[in-house]
Amino acid sequence: MSFCILFGGKSYEHEISIVSAIALKKLLPQVKHFVFLDALHNFYLIPIQNMQSKFFSSKEYIKAQKIYPKKDGFYLRTFFGEKPxxxxxLINLIHGGDGEDGSVASLLDFYGIPYIGPRNPACVLSFDKELTKLLAKGRGVLSLEYRVLYRDMPIPKNLTFPLIIKPARLGSSIGISIVESQEKxxxxxxxAFEFDExxxxxxxxxxxxxxNLAGFKSKEGMRFSFVEEPEKKKFLDFEKKYxxxxxxxxxKEAEISEDLKLALRENFSKLYENLFEGALIRCDFFxxxxxxYLNEIxxxxxSLANYLFKDFQESLSQLSKALxxxxxxxxxxxxxxxxQFAKGK
Amino acid sequence: MSFCILFGGKSYEHEISIVSAIALKKLLPQVKHFVFLDALHNFYLIPIQNMQSKFFSSKEYIKAQKIYPKKDGFYLRTFFGEKPxxxxxLINLIHGGDGEDGSVASLLDFYGIPYIGPRNPACVLSFDKELTKLLAKGRGVLSLEYRVLYRDMPIPKNLTFPLIIKPARLGSSIGISIVESQEKxxxxxxxAFEFDExxxxxxxxxxxxxxNLAGFKSKEGMRFSFVEEPEKKKFLDFEKKYxxxxxxxxxKEAEISEDLKLALRENFSKLYENLFEGALIRCDFFxxxxxxYLNEIxxxxxSLANYLFKDFQESLSQLSKALxxxxxxxxxxxxxxxxQFAKGK
Structure with a gap:
């Protein structure tokens, strides 16, 4: 089964999406088509031999074939009109804005273009960390207590340290800090406010x-990856992120009890079902x-958490049949x- | 200040949106442009003299000029290419699916087309009545207790009657029933399941x-309509809906105490701020x-709840300056x- 990878996007995670797409290229040799969304919202068809980071960072991509979404698929302009x-x-591999905020999901659904990835409501609820907490609560999944702060509010007092500050609508550890005391x-x-209000x-x-646990729903029901205990890190530098x-x-599979594994899967299913169908997601738990406790979705x-699946290709193929x-x-x-009848018109 | 009205949509409320647009045409003589979205997701530019229900129900609209959204606006195809x-x-007046589920909001934002109406997250949270309850709870606004049921679940027992059944993602009273006993x-x-799973x-x-209270945020802060006590009705027939x-x-303005008016406004603001900016919304309270208690958003x-504003035109103009x-x-x-530097490439 072949796929097409959609990546890039107008987002702080634009570059990360390029890295992710290049990783999937190596992993899925059957993928021959790559669609790049640049920061100006132009779509380009990228030849497979150009799927290297330099092609994008050097902006060579602007010489690639421009395409655009329309009813039932992407098109390109020809001398006499257009061609489907x-x-x-499509695999939506746009991390952060555009990809995870529901823009691209809405666009693809509006035009009737089939894709693997979260649908619009699933995006909106997982993109904003406060909404994720409300969702978790509504579905009986625990998460840590929290406070929301908007840019125009005064700095709160009487907080308990250490605490962690996160932009509400960014992933990939951008703008996150651990704070030990009021002065800091x-x-x-x-x-954090540099990235989100x-x-x-x-x-x-x-x-x-x-x-961390990944999974998706196939025609036969929920399918789970193995569980990983991620490496501890206080801060993520660019190399770690890469x-x-x-x-x-x-x-490496985490060595945990069968009970804990079942509890993680149960919480995952509560969050996933009737919302994330069509997507392979990863839930990070404490x-x-x-x-x-749910940390984040x-x-x-x-790279679609491929490293958590023993049968990644087969998993993708199962998912693609359950969109x-x-x-x-x-x-x-x-x-x-x-x-009109009632009015006599 | 002039506007363009976007209406129609692939939704159970498609016809209602046509009625709504015709009402606004009468009310806003400065509006000269109407964009109709049909059930197949084609956009048409409708000449003002054709803004009559028959033009749509007879499907004459398919002879109107087809247009399409693109970067920064709508375009039409010409012999030599295209023309902006x-x-x-735009005023997004598509009720229900497409308009209120975030599809059209995402599309317009993706293409950078300015509009009056709720943004994507606001749509997602108000379109699904369960999510609206979670939002209300998160923001300290009361709402009635509830249960969610999906199509594949068994019929619940031990319920207290009378109760009200609502499709989670439909407005305009479609599919709603009041149930007096277990047999019914x-x-x-x-x-209800005919309309939503x-x-x-x-x-x-x-x-x-x-x-009912409507309002929006202007550059000077929140602006509220007067409060209406809507007419009681157990069921809405098509005439009432029309x-x-x-x-x-x-x-008619409701005769209520100053305290209640303030309480309604306070609850409205809690729901509106940092979410519904750019939209004129109506909140219905019990x-x-x-x-x-919030009933629904x-x-x-x-017809944009024009009947609740003493200065509807001025309100729209204020809102359009605060998008x-x-x-x-x-x-x-x-x-x-x-x-690339680290890898020596």
């Missing part, structure tokens, strides 16, 4: 256990006092006919 | 007080034991340059 491209199923708060807030404050729990998004070899994880169908809505004019 | 239309600010439950559920069950409280969406004359109310600015995100390739 007939690309295989202002700087951390300013750093809304931030979340959470307690920082030193040494808390972290577990390694994170370019991973192509299997991670475990404290034998309880699972990655609706489009770096949500668009709503069948029949528009009629019965109501208007009734009005 | 330079329409004034199955039929009501089946009726997710439904909400709420207690039905006979004679509860209802108050009257609701075609209202163009002022409603009042029970001196407490306000109409992010694109019928959210798109995020300024500068995409750089620093990270990729660093990687």
């Amino acid at each position: 491209l007939n690309l295989p199923i 708060l202002q700087y951390a807030l300013e750093s 809304k931030i979340l404050i959470e307690p920082f729990i030193e040494g808390i256990k972290e577990y 390694l994170d998004f370019s991973r192509t070899s299997n991670a 475990v404290k006092d034998n309880q699972c 990655n609706p489009i994880p770096g 949500p169908k668009p709503d069948e809505i029949k528009v009629t004019y019965e109501f208007l006919h009734q009005i | 239309l330079n329409l004034p600010i 439950l199955q039929y009501a559920l089946e009726s 997710k439904i909400l069950i709420e207690p039905f409280i006979e004679g509860i007080k209802e108050y 009257l609701d969406f075609s209202r163009t004359s002022n409603a 009042v029970k034991d001196n407490q306000c 109409n992010p694109i109310p019928g 959210p600015k798109p995020d300024e995100i500068k995409v750089t390739y620093e990270f990729l340059h660093q990687i």
Whole structure:
């Protein structure tokens, strides 16, 4: 089964998406089509031999073939008009803005273009960390307590340290700081507000256990990856981030009890079902006092969390057969006919 | 100040949107441009003299000029290529699917086309009645208790009657029933499941007080309409629905205490701020034991709830000056340059 990879986007995670797409190219030799969305919202068809970071950072990509989405697919302009491209199923690999905020999902659904990736409501609820907490609460999944702060609010007092400051709508650790004391708060807030006008404050729990689990729904039901205990890091530098998004070899499976594995899967399913269908997502959990707490949902994880699956290719193929169908809505004019009749027109 | 009205959409409320647009045409003589979105997702530019229900119900509209959205505006195809239309600010008047689920908002934002109406996250949170309840809870606004049911779940037992069954993602009273007893439950559920695979069950409280309030944020802060106590109705027939969406004359102001008015406004602001900017919305509240409960948020109310404003034209003009600015995100390739440097490439 072949796919087409959509990457880039107008977002702070634009470069990370390029790294991620190059990783998937290595992993999925059957993928022959790459669609790049640049920061100006132009789409380009990228020849496979150009799928190297330099092609983008040097801006050579602007010489590639421009394409555009339309009813049922992408098109390119020809001398006499336009031509459909007939690309295989798209994988939405745009991390952050455009990809994870629902813009691209809405666009693809509007034009009836099939894709692997979270649908619009799933994007909106996982893109904003406050909404993710409300979702978790609504579905009976625990998460850490938090406070929301907007740019125009005064700096809060009486906080308990250490705490962690996160822009509400960014992934990939951008703008995140751990704050040990009141004096360091202002700087951390300013750093986070550079990326978003809304931030979340959470307690920082030193040494808390972290577990990552990926999965998706196939026609036969939920399918889970193995669980990974991610490497501890207080800060992510660019090298760590690069390694994170370019991973192509299997991670080490966490040594955890069967009970914990089941609890993680149960929480994952509560979050996933009736919302994330069509997407392969990764949920990151904390475990404290034998309880699972949702940390965050990655609706489009770096290089699709391939490193957590023993059968990544087969998983993608299963997922592609279980994509949500668009709503069948029949528009009629019965109501208007009734009005016209009632009015004698 | 002139506007352009966008209406129609692939939705059960398609016809209602046509009625709504015709009402606004009467009310806003400065509006000269109407853009119709049909059920197949084609856009048409409708000449003002054709803004009559028959033009749509007879499908004459397919002879109108087809247009399409692109970077910075709508375009039409010409013999030699294409031509921008330079329409004034759009008012999103597509009720229900497409308009209120975030599809059209995402599309317009993606292409950088300015519009009055809720942005994508605001749409997603108000389109699904369960998410609206989670939002209200997160923001300290009360709402009635509820249960969610999906199509594949067994019919619940031990419910307290009377109750009200609502499709989770539909407005305009479609698919709603009041159920007095267990025997009548199955039929009501089946009726609701015809429109959505997710439904909400709420207690039905006979004679509860209802108050509607509309508003928006201007550059000077929140602006509110007067409060209306809507007419009681157990069921909405098509005539009532037509009257609701075609209202163009002022409603009667509710006779309520200053305290209640302030409480309604306070709850409205809690829901609106940092989410609905750019939109004129209507919040429908219940009042029970001196407490306000959110019933629902109409992010694109019928004929924009003009009948609640004493200065509707002036309100629209104020709103159009306070539209959210798109995020300024500068995409750089620093990270990729660093990687290339680190790898010695």
